[in-house]
Amino acid sequence: MTSAGEKQHYAIALIIELFKNLPSDMVVGILYDIGCQLDRSCNKWDLIPDLLPRIIFAISVFHAYGHQWPCQIVYHPRKCVGFGFSDGEGCERLWSALKALIPTLRVSGVCGRFFCICFHGARVVDGFW
Incomplete structure:
Protein backbone atom coordinates (compact mmCIF):
# COMPACT_ATOMS: atom_id res chain seq x y z
CA MET A 1 0.00 0.00 0.00
CA GLU A 89 -14.90 -4.02 16.10
CA GLY A 90 -12.42 -6.64 17.39
CA CYS A 91 -9.57 -5.51 15.13
CA GLU A 92 -10.31 -1.85 15.89
CA ARG A 93 -10.00 -2.56 19.62
CA LEU A 94 -6.77 -4.52 19.15
CA TRP A 95 -5.11 -1.82 17.03
CA SER A 96 -6.29 0.85 19.46
CA ALA A 97 -4.59 -1.04 22.29
CA LEU A 98 -1.39 -1.46 20.25
CA LYS A 99 -1.15 2.13 18.97
CA ALA A 100 1.25 3.10 21.78
CA LEU A 101 3.84 0.83 20.13
CA ILE A 102 3.88 2.74 16.81
CA PRO A 103 6.66 5.26 17.63
CA THR A 104 8.97 2.58 19.00
CA LEU A 105 8.32 0.00 16.30
CA ARG A 106 8.72 2.51 13.48
CA VAL A 107 12.51 2.37 13.90
CA SER A 108 12.91 -1.26 14.95
CA GLY A 109 13.71 -4.27 12.77
CA VAL A 110 11.35 -6.99 11.61
CA CYS A 111 12.20 -9.36 14.48
CA GLY A 112 11.74 -6.63 17.08
CA ARG A 113 8.36 -5.66 15.62
CA PHE A 114 7.20 -9.25 15.52
CA PHE A 115 8.24 -9.88 19.12
CA CYS A 116 6.62 -6.70 20.47
CA ILE A 117 3.36 -7.16 18.60
CA CYS A 118 3.08 -10.83 19.64
CA PHE A 119 3.98 -10.09 23.24
CA HIS A 120 1.69 -7.07 23.64
CA GLY A 121 -1.04 -8.60 21.48
CA ALA A 122 -1.14 -11.64 23.78
CA ARG A 123 -1.42 -9.35 26.78
CA VAL A 124 -4.30 -7.43 25.17
CA VAL A 125 -6.14 -10.59 24.19
CA ASP A 126 -5.66 -12.20 27.60
CA GLY A 127 -6.95 -9.06 29.31
CA PHE A 128 -3.69 -8.06 31.00
CA TRP A 129 -3.31 -4.72 29.20
Missing part, protein backbone atom coordinates in the same frame (compact mmCIF):
# COMPACT_ATOMS: atom_id res chain seq x y z
CA THR A 2 1.50 3.27 -1.09
CA SER A 3 -1.15 5.88 -0.26
CA ALA A 4 -3.67 6.64 2.46
CA GLY A 5 -7.40 6.12 2.10
CA GLU A 6 -9.86 3.36 1.42
CA LYS A 7 -8.80 2.00 -1.96
CA GLN A 8 -11.13 -0.75 -3.16
CA HIS A 9 -8.51 -2.44 -5.32
CA TYR A 10 -6.54 -3.32 -2.17
CA ALA A 11 -9.60 -4.98 -0.65
CA ILE A 12 -10.30 -6.88 -3.86
CA ALA A 13 -6.69 -8.08 -4.06
CA LEU A 14 -6.90 -9.32 -0.45
CA ILE A 15 -10.20 -11.08 -1.13
CA ILE A 16 -8.77 -12.84 -4.19
CA GLU A 17 -5.73 -14.01 -2.19
CA LEU A 18 -7.96 -15.18 0.67
CA PHE A 19 -10.13 -17.28 -1.61
CA LYS A 20 -7.06 -18.93 -3.17
CA ASN A 21 -6.48 -20.55 0.23
CA LEU A 22 -10.05 -21.63 1.01
CA PRO A 23 -12.16 -24.58 -0.10
CA SER A 24 -14.16 -23.85 -3.25
CA ASP A 25 -17.51 -24.19 -1.49
CA MET A 26 -16.81 -21.96 1.52
CA VAL A 27 -18.90 -18.83 2.06
CA VAL A 28 -17.11 -15.92 3.74
CA GLY A 29 -18.54 -12.99 5.67
CA ILE A 30 -16.49 -9.83 5.22
CA LEU A 31 -16.84 -6.98 7.69
CA TYR A 32 -15.45 -3.84 6.09
CA ASP A 33 -15.97 -0.15 6.90
CA ILE A 34 -17.19 0.53 3.39
CA GLY A 35 -18.46 -2.97 2.59
CA CYS A 36 -21.59 -1.48 1.07
CA GLN A 37 -19.57 0.47 -1.49
CA LEU A 38 -17.34 -2.53 -2.23
CA ASP A 39 -20.38 -4.77 -2.75
CA ARG A 40 -21.98 -2.20 -5.05
CA SER A 41 -18.78 -1.77 -7.05
CA CYS A 42 -18.33 -5.54 -7.43
CA ASN A 43 -21.89 -5.92 -8.72
CA LYS A 44 -21.86 -2.81 -10.90
CA TRP A 45 -18.51 -3.43 -12.60
CA ASP A 46 -18.67 -7.25 -12.52
CA LEU A 47 -15.56 -7.53 -10.34
CA ILE A 48 -14.69 -11.00 -8.96
CA PRO A 49 -17.89 -12.53 -10.43
CA ASP A 50 -16.85 -16.08 -9.57
CA LEU A 51 -16.28 -15.18 -5.89
CA LEU A 52 -19.14 -12.75 -5.30
CA PRO A 53 -21.82 -15.44 -4.68
CA ARG A 54 -19.61 -16.79 -1.87
CA ILE A 55 -19.25 -13.44 -0.08
CA ILE A 56 -21.55 -11.78 2.44
CA PHE A 57 -20.59 -8.15 2.98
CA ALA A 58 -21.35 -6.31 6.21
CA ILE A 59 -20.27 -3.12 7.95
CA SER A 60 -18.91 -3.01 11.49
CA VAL A 61 -21.52 -1.76 13.95
CA PHE A 62 -19.74 1.50 14.74
CA HIS A 63 -19.47 2.43 11.06
CA ALA A 64 -22.99 1.25 10.20
CA TYR A 65 -24.55 4.11 12.14
CA GLY A 66 -22.61 6.61 10.04
CA HIS A 67 -24.16 5.22 6.87
CA GLN A 68 -27.58 5.95 5.42
CA TRP A 69 -30.62 4.08 6.77
CA PRO A 70 -30.99 1.64 3.81
CA CYS A 71 -27.32 0.76 4.11
CA GLN A 72 -27.73 0.08 7.83
CA ILE A 73 -30.62 -2.28 7.17
CA VAL A 74 -28.86 -4.31 4.48
CA TYR A 75 -25.28 -4.37 5.80
CA HIS A 76 -25.60 -4.28 9.61
CA PRO A 77 -23.91 -7.49 10.89
CA ARG A 78 -26.79 -8.25 13.27
CA LYS A 79 -29.12 -8.32 10.28
CA CYS A 80 -26.88 -10.42 7.99
CA VAL A 81 -27.02 -14.20 8.19
CA GLY A 82 -23.89 -15.83 9.59
CA PHE A 83 -22.37 -13.01 11.65
CA GLY A 84 -24.03 -13.89 14.97
CA PHE A 85 -23.48 -11.25 17.65
CA SER A 86 -20.21 -9.99 16.19
CA ASP A 87 -19.96 -6.23 16.18
CA GLY A 88 -16.99 -6.21 13.82
